[in-house]
Amino acid sequence: xxxxxxxxxxxxxxxxxxxxxxxxxxxxxxxxxxxxxxxxxxxxxxxxxxxxxxxxxxxxxxxxxxxxxxxxxxxxxxxxxxxxxxxxxxxxxxxxxxxxxxxxxxxxxxxxxxxxxxxxxxxxxxxxxxxxxxxxxxxxxxxxxxxxxxxxxxxxxxxxxxxxxxxxxxxxxxxxxxxxxxxxxxxxxxxxxxxxxxxxxxxxxxxxxxxxxxxxxxxxxxxxxxxxxxxxxxxxxxxxxxxxxxxxxxxxxxxxxxxxxxxxxxxxxxxxxxxxxxxxxxxxxxxxxxxxxxxxxxxxxxxxxxxxxxxxxxxxxxxxxxxxxxxxxxxxxxxxxxxxxxxxxxxxxxxxxxxxxxxxxxxxxxxxxxxxxxxxxxxxxxxxxxxxxxxxxxxx
Numbered sequence: 448x449x450x451x452x453x454x455x456x457x458x459x460x461x462x463x464x465x466x467x468x469x470x471x472x473x474x475x476x477x478x479x480x481x482x483x484x485x486x487x488x489x490x491x492x493x494x495x496x497x498x499x500x501x502x503x504x505x506x507x508x509x510x511x512x513x514x515x516x517x518x519x520x521x522x523x524x525x526x527x528x529x530x531x532x533x534x535x536x537x538x539x540x541x542x543x544x545x546x547x548x549x550x551x552x553x554x555x556x557x558x559x560x561x562x563x564x565x566x567x568x569x570x571x572x573x574x575x576x577x578x579x580x581x582x583x584x585x586x587x588x589x590x591x592x593x594x595x596x597x598x599x600x601x602x603x604x605x606x607x608x609x610x611x612x613x614x615x616x617x618x619x620x621x622x623x624x625x626x627x628x629x630x631x632x633x634x635x636x637x638x639x640x641x642x643x644x645x646x647x648x649x650x651x652x653x654x655x656x657x658x659x660x661x662x663x664x665x666x667x668x669x670x671x672x673x674x675x676x677x678x679x680x681x682x683x684x685x686x687x688x689x690x691x692x693x694x695x696x697x698x699x700x701x702x703x704x705x706x707x708x709x710x711x712x713x714x715x716x717x718x719x720x721x722x723x724x725x726x727x728x729x730x731x732x733x734x735x736x737x738x739x740x741x742x743x744x745x746x747x748x749x750x751x752x753x754x755x756x757x758x759x760x761x762x763x764x765x766x767x768x769x770x771x772x773x774x775x776x777x778x779x780x781x782x783x784x785x786x787x788x789x790x791x792x793x794x795x796x797x798x799x800x801x802x803x804x805x806x807x808x809x810x811x812x813x814x815x816x817x818x819x820x821x822x823x824x825x826x827x828x829x830x831x832x833x834x835x836x837x838x839x840x841x842x843x
Contacts, residue, residue: 455479455480455482455483455486457482459713459716459717459750460716460717460720460747461713461716461717461746461747461750461751462751463747463748463751464751466751466754466755466758469758470531470535470758473532474529474531474532474535477528477532477535477536478532478535478536478538478539480513481513481515481535481536481539481540482539482542484509484510484513484539485539485540485542485543485547488506488509489506489540489543489544489547490543493543493544493547493665493809494803494804494809496544496546496664496665497544497546497664497665497803497809498664498803500658500660500664500665501665502546502550502626502665502666502667503547503665504626506547507550507581507584508581510550510551510581511579511580511581511582512581514526514528514579515536515540515551515555516551516554516555516559516578516579516580516581517554517555517559517560517563517575517578517579518532518533518536518555519533519555519556519699520555520559520560520563520575522563522575523563523571523572523575523576523579524575524576524579524580525559525563525575525579526579529761529765530702530760530761530762530764530765530769531758531761531762531764531765533703533706533761534702534703534705534706534757534758534760534761535706536551537551537552537703537704537706537707537710538706538707538709538710538713538757539710540707540710541706541707541708541709541710541711542710542711542713542714543710543714544665544809544813545663545666545707545711545810545813545814545816545817546663546664546665546666546813547665547666548703548707548710549622549663549666549817550622550623550666551703552700552703552704552707553585553586553587553622553623553700554578554584554585554623556696556699556700556702556703557585557586557587557631557696557697557699557700558578558585558586558587558627558629558630558631559574559575559578559579559585560695560696560699561587561631561642561684561687561692561693561696562574562575562578562585562631562644562684563575564686564687564695564696565642565684565685565686565687565692565695566644566684566685566686567681567684567685569681570644570681570684574629574644577628578629583628583629584623584626584627584628584629585623585627585628585629585630585631586621586622586623586624586627586629586630586631586647586654586669587621587622587630587631587693587696588603588618588621588624588630588631588632588633588671589601589618589633589693589697590618590619590620590621590820591603591616591617591618591619592617592619592670595620596822596823596825596826597841598633598640598690598693599640599690601616601633601634601635601640602616602617602635603615603616603617603618603632603633603634603635603673604616604634604635604636605634605635605636605641605643605683606636606637607636607680610679610680611677611678611679611680612643612677612678612679612680612682612683613675613676613677613678614632614634614643614645614651614673614676614677614678615673615674615675615676616634616673617670617671617672617673618632618670618671618673619657619670619671620657620668620669620820621654621668621669621670621671622666622667622668622669623667623669624647624654624667624668624669624671625654625655625656625667625669626667627647627654628646628647628648629644629645629646629647630644630645630646630647630652630654630671631643631644631645631684632645632671632673633692633693634673638688639688639689640688640689640690640692640693641683641684641687641688641692642683642684642687642692642693643678643682643683643684644682644683644684645676645678645682649676649677649678650675650676650677651673651674651675651676651677652671652672652673652676653671653672653674654669654670654671654672655669655670655671655672656668656669657669657670661812661815662812662813662815662816663812663813663816664812694771697821697822698771698774700821701774701775701777701778701821701822702760702764702769702774702777702778704778704781704782704817704821705756705757705760705774705777705778705781706757706761706781707817708753708778708781708782708784708785708814708817709750709753709754709757709781709785711785711789711810711813711814711817712746712749712750712753712781712784712785712788712789712810713750714806714810715746715785715788715789715792715806715807715810716743716746716747716750716788716792718792718805718806718807719743719792719795719796719805719807720734720743722795722796722799722805723739723743723795733795739795742791742795746788746791746792749784749787749788750784750788752780752784753780753781753784753785756776756777756780756781757777757781760773760774760777771830772830772831772834775822775827775830775831776827776831778821778822778827779824779827779828779831782814782817782818782824783818783824785810785814785817786811786814786815786818788807789807789808789810789811789814790807790811792807793805793807793808793811826841829841
C-alpha cells in the first residue's frame with residue numbers, strides 16, 4: 448500500500464480478535480483522523496522522502512493542526528488527550544513511517560514534556576504554546592558520543608560563572624536538532640545532572656545533521672557541539688535534578704514507541720497480504736500456499752498480542768497505575784516482533800520487496816533505530832531482569 452491511500456475505517460485482517468471493539472468511539476475517532484492524514488499526506492511521498500533522506504518540514508503545520516504535538520499534555524495550547532488516544536496516534540503515524548512518528552515523539556514526549564513537567568511557569572508560557580502550534584521545534588539532548596545506554600557517564604558540563612550557566616560538551620543522535628528552535632540539554636553540574644532550556648540561536652550551539660544513514664532516512668538526527676554556551680540562570684529546569692528528570696521524559700517516548708511498533712508491524716502485514724493475494728506463482732496466488740499462510744497467521748497472532756500489551760499499558764497509564772518496568776516490557780516485546788515481521792514480510796515479497804514500492808524493508812531499516820533508541824533491547828532486558836530478581840546487572 449506504499450504510495451496509496453487507505454480507508455481510515457479499514458479493519459486489518461490481522462485483527463483476529465476484533466480488538467478494534469475495545470476502543471471507545473472517541474479513541475477510534477482520533478485513530479481514524481490520524482490514519483486519514485497518513486494516507487493522504489505521508490503514504491504518497493514517503494518513498495521519495497526516504498530515498499532522498501528528506502524530513503518533510505512542510506507537513507509540520509498540518510500535524511500541529513491535528514493537535515498531535517504534545518497531545519498528551521494539558522494546558523498551554525496542548526490537546527490534553529488520553530494515553531490511549533496518544534498511543535493510537537503514534538500507531539498510525541508509524542504505520543506511515545517511523546521517522547514521522549519520531550518527530551512527534553521528540554517534539555511532544557521529550558522536549559515539551561521536559562518543559563511541562565520540569566520547567567518554570569515562564570519557560571512553559573514562552574515555549575509550549577508555540578511548540579503545540581508547530582511554530583517552534585524542540586529537541587532533547589541527552590545521548591553523547593560516548594554515553595548512550597549509560598547516560599550517567601555523560602561528559603557535558605554546566606557551571607555557574609558570573610551569574611550565567613556555561614555549557615560545554617557534545618551530544619549525538621539528537622533528533623531535529625538542526626531545525627530546532629529550542630534544545631533541552633542535559634549536563635552535569637555540581638549538584639547533579641540538570642536540564643537546560645537552550646535557544647538554538649545561542650552563540651556556541653551548533654547542530655550538524657548525521658548523513659549516510661541506512662535507517663530513519665525521512666528523519667533528522669544530529670551531532671551537537673556546545674562550546675562556551677552561556678545562558679541566564681533562569682535557563683535551568685527547576686524541577687529536575689538527577690537522571691530521574693530525563694528518564695521520566697524517556698518513558699513517555701518509550702510508551703509511544705510500544706504503540707508505534709504495532710503500527711509498523713500491521714502495515715507490513717497488510718501490505719504483504721495484499722501482495723500475496725494478487726501475486727501468482729505456480730498457477731495460484733502466493734496467499735494460497737501453506738507456508739505463506741503460516742507466516743500470515745504467526746504475524747497476526749504477534750500483532751494481536753502486541754496490540755493487547757499496548758492497550759493494557761494505555762489503560763494503566765490513564766488510571767495512573769503504569770510502572771516503568773511495564774513500559775520496558777512493551778517496548779522490548781513490540782519492537783522485537785515488529786522487526787521480525789518486517790524482515791519476514793520482505794522475504795514474502797521476494798525481489799520486489801527490496802524496492803521502495805513496498806514498505807516492509809523500509810520499516811525493517813527504521814526499526815533497527817527504533818529498537819536502539821530510548822533504550823536498547825539489552826537495556827530493557829536488564830530493567831526487567833532487575834525487576835524480577837531485585838539484582839541490578841548493568842555493571843560488573
